[in-house]
Amino acid sequence: MNVTLLTGRTLRQGQGKEYGKLSERYWKSVAICEVDPSDLEALGVKAGKPVKITTGTGSVVVRVVKSLRGPHPGRIFVPYGPWASVIIGSKTDGTGMPSFKGVQAVIEPATEESEVLKLQQLLQLHYGEK
Amino acid sequence: MARSDYLMTIISNVTCPVCGSLCDDLEIEVENNVVTKVRNACGVGESKFLGYSGHRPLKPLIRENGELVEASLSEAVKRSAKILAEARYPILYGWSNTSCEASRMGVELAEEVGGVIDNTSTVCHGPSVLSIQDVGFSTATLGQVRHRADLILYWGCNPWSAHPRHIERYTSFTEGRFRHSEWHKYIASLSAFRSGQRVERACRLTEEKSEAAVERKAEPERLTKLPPSLFEKERKMIVVDVRRTRSADIADCFMQVEPNKDFEVFQALRALLKEEELQVDQVGGVSVEVLEDLVDVLASCEFGVLFFGVGLTMSEGKLRNIDAGISLVRDLNQFTKFIIMPMRGHYNVTGANVVSTWQTGYPFAVDMAHGYPRYNPGETSVVDILSRGESDAALIVASDPVAHFPKEAVKNLVQKPLIVIDPEMNATSLMADVVFPCAIAGIEAEGTAYRMDRVPLPLKKVVKPPRTCLADEEIVRRILKEVRRIKKREGEVVANG
Numbered sequence: 001m002n003v004t005l006l007t008g009r010t011l012r013q014g015q016g017k018e019y020g021k022l023s024e025r026y027w028k029s030v031a032i033c034e035v036d037p038s039d040l041e042a043l044g045v046k047a048g049k050p051v052k053i054t055t056g057t058g059s060v061v062v063r064v065v066k067s068l069r070g071p072h073p074g075r076i077f078v079p080y081g082p083w084a085s086v087i088i089g090s091k092t093d094g095t096g097m098p099s100f101k102g103v104q105a106v107i108e109p110a111t112e113e114s115e116v117l118k119l120q121q122l123l124q125l126h127y128g129e130k
Numbered sequence: 131m132a133r134s135d136y137l138m139t140i141i142s143n144v145t146c147p148v149c150g151s152l153c154d155d156l157e158i159e160v161e162n163n164v165v166t167k168v169r170n171a172c173g174v175g176e177s178k179f180l181g182y183s184g185h186r187p188l189k190p191l192i193r194e195n196g197e198l199v200e201a202s203l204s205e206a207v208k209r210s211a212k213i214l215a216e217a218r219y220p221i222l223y224g225w226s227n228t229s230c231e232a233s234r235m236g237v238e239l240a241e242e243v244g245g246v247i248d249n250t251s252t253v254c255h256g257p258s259v260l261s262i263q264d265v266g267f268s269t270a271t272l273g274q275v276r277h278r279a280d281l282i283l284y285w286g287c288n289p290w291s292a293h294p295r296h297i298e299r300y301t302s303f304t305e306g307r308f309r310h311s312e313w314h315k316y317i318a319s320l321s322a323f324r325s326g327q328r329v330e331r332a333c334r335l336t337e338e339k340s341e342a343a344v345e346r347k348a349e350p351e352r353l354t355k356l357p358p359s360l361f362e363k364e365r366k367m368i369v370v371d372v373r374r375t376r377s378a379d380i381a382d383c384f385m386q387v388e389p390n391k392d393f394e395v396f397q398a399l400r401a402l403l404k405e406e407e408l409q410v411d412q413v414g415g416v417s418v419e420v421l422e423d424l425v426d427v428l429a430s431c432e433f434g435v436l437f438f439g440v441g442l443t444m445s446e447g448k449l450r451n452i453d454a455g456i457s458l459v460r461d462l463n464q465f466t467k468f469i470i471m472p473m474r475g476h477y478n479v480t481g482a483n484v485v486s487t488w489q490t491g492y493p494f495a496v497d498m499a500h501g502y503p504r505y506n507p508g509e510t511s512v513v514d515i516l517s518r519g520e521s522d523a524a525l526i527v528a529s530d531p532v533a534h535f536p537k538e539a540v541k542n543l544v545q546k547p548l549i550v551i552d553p554e555m556n557a558t559s560l561m562a563d564v565v566f567p568c569a570i571a572g573i574e575a576e577g578t579a580y581r582m583d584r585v586p587l588p589l590k591k592v593v594k595p596p597r598t599c600l601a602d603e604e605i606v607r608r609i610l611k612e613v614r615r616i617k618k619r620e621g622e623v624v625a626n627g
Binding site for chain 1: 174178182253288291294373374379386390440444445508509513530538540555557560
């Protein structure tokens with residue numbers, strides 16, 4: 001399904017990052033994607049299940065949650081964090097600022113074997129061993 | 131423990147080192163050098179004061195054979211200084227979650243090593259800074275907003291989540307000298323909203339799942355008319371965003387625009403303000419009739435304020451969106467008093483801009499490679515430098531770019547030597563070569579920070595840091611001293627042939 005990807009802050013993301021970036025709480029607060037209930041229905045995915053988001057930069061698997069602030073069909077929201085960053089392009093149009101919002105993306109149910117990676121696994125997959 | 135060793139103190143008027151609102155009315159209860167209670171803070175502030183000691187290393191770490199191992203402070207300083215002294219084009223990035231004093235030291239280090247010093251505004255309100263340099267802007271302090279503003283417009287920002295006490299301390303829910311708090315109105319509308327939700331849920335349970343019903347649900351929200359409360363004398367709040375947020379729930383009016391269409395909406399409002407006729411029915415997903423009414427509301431207020439967030443700087447148009455916003459405010463000043471202010475994210479990102487400006491002449495993305503400051507965002511900004519793979523080392527202070535930079539930039543960042551100064555372990559320190567745990571500015575170290583309206587406030591030290599954790603400023607000072615020692619020795623070797 002073609003959607004517009006928005007990234008941003010949430011209260012939980014703020015609390016999670018202050019609690020500890022390596023904590024389970026942070027992972028739970030940012031490795032997610034808020035989707036409009038009608039889009040969830042169309043995708044045939046239940047809240048809490050993994051979904052794959054793909055942009056021109058790459059793809060990532062995150063847990064889907066039902067957006068409580070709908071209706072906003074066609075717009076998905078991922079909180080700031082390492083999971084959102086791996087699908088954001090680095091072009092800045094000469095301003096220094098990449099486009100973190102309003103990015104064209106495709107969302108689909110994740111395959112059965114894919115899971116939402118933990119921070120260390122995500123870093124290893126995308127950036128390799130130091 | 132002897133009874134006489136037990137110490138409990140309550141420290142008041144503590145500045146909260148979390149977001150740009152920089153609330154300075156916190157009360158912190160400390161027992162035996164541990165924060166036990168936090169009063170007046172938001173959820174994020176409370177998490178910071180109560181949870182800071184959870185995931186922190188107490189000794190510096192150095193990467194040996196692929197593993198981060200504990201090292202002494204002097205070893206870590208020597209290793210870092212060597213990396214920076216040998217680098218041809220290092221980047222020194224972060225500075226927004228620490229004190230101005232640490233930023234000042236960072237500028238000195240950048241000059242010494244001939245690197246680029248950039249702060250997090252580069253991926254936050256950098257475009258706003260560029261726009262303000264282009265167009266200028268009329269602004270005020272938050273105190274003026276609190277006492278005088280009767281129209282609050284939040285555009286592309288979600289203060290309820292990102293600056294949780296902004297509304298309560300500075301805008302709609304605060305009791306100003308000339309304006310009353312709208313807290314009671316919020317409570318009434320919240321209970322109405324909740325009842326509405328209950329009714330909706332009940333209707334859903336009984337409703338047939340016909341195709342028409344599914345289609346109706348999928349329709350995006352369209353504002354057809356502005357609520358009557360906007361035309362009243364009291365304090366009013368409008369939220370404009372691409373999706374409904376918690377802030378939108380408490381506003382008098384929420385206007386949903388299509389993603390990447392803010393520029394068009396601003397320009398349409400400007401045209402309508404000049405009594406031009408628009409030849410379309412809607413702009414950016416908002417009907418022209420609503421925009422016409424909105425212009426009336428904007429122009430007829432007594433003191434209006436437009437707070438804008440990164441919803442404008444991070445989407446298509448970037449600095450041009452801010453140009454349009456500032457221009458709208460300028461136009462409105464022909465009719466009434468109107469000001470504009472960016473909602474700065476990190477608590478001292480404004481301070482990082484201010485320090486950088488007074489030290490180098492430029493607020494961010496300052497390149498010292500030529501021995502004098504150069505500023506050309508897009509070229510000298512870290513995301514661009516990293517994406518082009520130009521830097522050969524990095525010092526990150528109080529920031530986590532591995533978590534928040536685009537993938538391409540991070541790839542080049544982690545391939546080169548990386549030094550991190552941060553109180554806690556994060557994604558960047560996991561990929562670093564040297565990690566300095568430091569005292570947390572505003573909790574374990576004193577300093578100065580600038581609020582989003584450029585008012586400087588003192589950061590307090592409420593508990594003592596662990597003995598091995600120095601303040602960021604002190605760690606940077608020691609690295610700088612060591613860099614100078616290395617350079618002097620190299621100079622002597624060259625001079626002696």
